Structure formats: structure tokens, C-alpha cells
Amino acid sequence: MSIVVTGATGHLGRLVVEQLLEKVPADRITAVVRTPEKAAGLAGRGVRIAVADYNAPESFDGLFAAGDKVLLVSGNEFDKGRVQQHRVVIDAAKAAGAALLAYTSAPGTLKAALADDHRGTEEALLASGLPYVLLRNGWYHENYTENLTPVLEHRAVVQAAGAGRISSAARADYAAAAVAVLTGEGHENRTYELGGDEAWGFADFAAELSRQTGQEITYRQVSVADYQGILSGAGLPEPVAAILAGVDASIEKGELVVDSGDLSRLTGRPATPLAEAISAALKG
Numbered sequence: 250m251s252i253v254v255t256g257a258t259g260h261l262g263r264l265v266v267e268q269l270l271e272k273v274p275a276d277r278i279t280a281v282v283r284t285p286e287k288a289a290g291l292a293g294r295g296v297r298i299a300v301a302d303y304n305a306p307e308s309f310d311g312l313f314a315a316g317d318k319v320l321l322v323s324g325n326e327f328d329k330g331r332v333q334q335h336r337v338v339i340d341a342a343k344a345a346g347a348a349l350l351a352y353t354s355a356p357g358t359l360k361a362a363l364a365d366d367h368r369g370t371e372e373a374l375l376a377s378g379l380p381y382v383l384l385r386n387g388w389y390h391e392n393y394t395e396n397l398t399p400v401l402e403h404r405a406v407v408q409a410a411g412a413g414r415i416s417s418a419a420r421a422d423y424a425a426a427a428v429a430v431l432t433g434e435g436h437e438n439r440t441y442e443l444g445g446d447e448a449w450g451f452a453d454f455a456a457e458l459s460r461q462t463g464q465e466i467t468y469r470q471v472s473v474a475d476y477q478g479i480l481s482g483a484g485l486p487e488p489v490a491a492i493l494a495g496v497d498a499s500i501e502k503g504e505l506v507v508d509s510g511d512l513s514r515l516t517g518r519p520a521t522p523l524a525e526a527i528s529a530a531l532k533g
Contacts, residue, residue: 250348251297252431253279253313255338256322258287260391261353264424265320265431266291272432281312303334306341313345318431321352323367332369339370343377349437350374351382351430353423356442356507361499363492380437382430387444387507388417388496390526393454397530399483401462405469406455409476409494413501416444418512419521426515444507445520457524461531473498 252269256262257280269278275295282288283302292298301308303324313319321338324331335352342350352374355367367385374381400406426443430436455468471479473494480490499505512520 250316250318251277251279251314253281253299253317253319254322255281255301255303255320256324257291258282258284259322259325261420261424262320262322263291264421265322265427266296268421268424268428269431270294270296272428279312279317303337306337309337309341311345313342313347315346315348317342317345317347318349319347319351320427320431321350321370323353323370331366332373335366335370336373339374339377339379343379347379349380349382349431350377351384351427351436353427354383354385356385356387356444356505357440358442358504358507359496359499360502360504361492361495363496382436382438383440384423384427384430385440385442385507386423387442387512388415388505389423390417390419390445390521390523392417394526394530397458397527400458400466401464404464404466406451406458406466407469407471407476407479408451408500409471409473409497410451410500411470412450412452413497413499413503413505414448414450415500415505416446416448416507417505417523418443418445419526422512422516422520425518426512429515429517441511441515442507442509443512443515444505444509445523446510446513447522448506448508449523454523454527457527461524461527 279297281299281301288298299312319342324334355364451468455466458466477490477494
């Protein structure tokens with residue numbers, strides 16, 4: 250029996266594999282990647298590397314084995330039919346007799362277009378009859394802390410979320426939740442709504458940045474249409490810009506507030522506070 254992680258060289262997948270290595274022998278972990286060169290470090294630590302692509306169904310033939318626990322990390326190719334990509338993995342896992350398939354989804358409260366592919370994948374997974382876990386990951390701190398340069402340059406947090414709040418957490422927190430499910434027992438056919446312990450708004454984000462940098466940074470609210478234009482102007486493809494602007498509209502409606510407590514219960518510790526993520530980003 251192996252624990253198989255797809256998208257294993259991505260931001261989240263790599264963290265999952267790193268944390269799995271602290272819990273189980275390396276030879277029980279399979280990292281599924283498209284570019285094996287990116288996984289050389291994992292291979293050097295004894296992790297089995299499997300090369301497969303969501304867009305090439307045949308590449309998953311024989312990849313899984315009976316009894317495997319699989320983490321399907323959602324793809325990020327918004328223009329390539331993500332539900333069909335994910336169904337390739339689900340079908341291959343079912344054919345092999347996998348013991349569990351966990352999927353990184355989105356909060357059940359999220360109605361933005363971003364959630365459509367996640368809902369479609371959830372439906373395909375439930376219809377497959379595989380034992381499943383839905384890891385409905387909330388927003389990541391890193392969505393806002395990974396590129397602070399323009400914020401600090403203009404001394405403004407520019408968003409279209411009004412006074413809406415977000416229960417975000419660090420990627421490492423969500424990775425820890427996935428590891429808990431993959432290495433634990435009794436998670437079959439469960440849905441976990443995952444988010445940080447404290448919801449925050451962008452005025453809070455600007456205030457914390459001000460506190461940590463000693464600069465006066467403000468929250469500048471713009472319309473969803475203007476925000477989409479800003480994202481497009483920054484080089485994002487139009488469909489991606491539209492999806493992200495739509496998320497801000499959902500934030501304003503409170504759709505990314507997750508107060509279930511599932512994340513800290515699964516990991517056995519508090520979620521990473523936003524202030525800590527900001528501090529790490531400023532030092533980084």
C-alpha cells in the first residue's frame with residue numbers, strides 16, 4: 250500500500266510530501282509529477298516518482314495499486330476542463346481498487362465560478378463509489394503574502410471585497426490536514442470544511458502590514474470590474490482575472506468565512522495566524 254500524491258511538485262503537493270516524510274517511510278510515498286526533474290530532491294530522499302499528466306489518461310494506467318490512499322490535488326489549468334482532468338485520476342484509482350481518494354476542493358459556501366470545477370469533481374468522486382474525503386480548503390494566506398512588492402510600493406492593499414472577511418490559513422496547515430487524513434483512520438466518506446481560526450478583512454490586512462513595516466498602508470476598495478482590469482493589466486489571462494475578481498465578490502458576501510474548526514481539529518494545533526504569514530513573507 251502506498252500513499253500517492255498528485256501534483257507533488259506544486260506548492261501544496263510538495264508540502265504534503267515533505268510532511269508525509271516525517272510520518273511514514275519514504276518508500277511508501279509515491280509522488281505523481283509531470284516533470285521528473287523537478288522531483289529530483291524527493292527521489293533522492295527515497296520517494297517513488299511516477300510521471301503522469303492529467304491531460305494524458307493513459308499515463309495513469311497501472312500507476313495505482315489496490316489499497317493505495319490517493320490525494321488528488323486539484324489542477325490549476327482553468328482552460329483545460331479540470332473536471333475531466335480530475336476524472337482521469339478518479340477512474341484510474343477506482344480501477345485499481347484504491348482504499349481512499351482525498352480531493353482538495355473549495356468551501357461549500359463558495360458560490361464563485363472558481364468553485365464550479367470543484368463541485369463537478371466532487372460529484373464525479375461521489376458517483377465513482379470510491380471511499381472519499383473532501384478536503385474543502387479555504388483561501389491561503391500566501392495568496393496575499395507571496396507578492397507584497399506592489400502593495401509596499403504603492404502602500405495600498407487593492408481589492409474588490411468591501412468589508413468581507415476571510416478565514417485563510419497557511420498552505421502548510423492545509424497540507425497537515427491532508428497528511429492527517431492520509432495517515433489516519435476513520436476519515437472515509439467525510440467532508441471537512443477547512444479554514445483558519447480567525448476571519449479577517451482587508452482593512453485588518455493593511456493595518457497589520459502597517460504595523461510590521463512601520464509604513465502607512467491603506468486598504469483601497471475598487472469595483473469588481475476595476476479589479477479584474479487591474480489583474481489583467483498585471484498580466485493575468487482574462488479568464489483567470491475574471492475568476493479571481495469573482496472570488497472577491499464572494500468574499501464581500503462572506504462566502505470564504507469558514508468557522509467549522511475542522512482544520513485545527515485535524516492537525517491538532519491552531520492554524521497559522523495571518524500576522525505570522527506576513528512576518529515570514531517580509532523576512533523572506
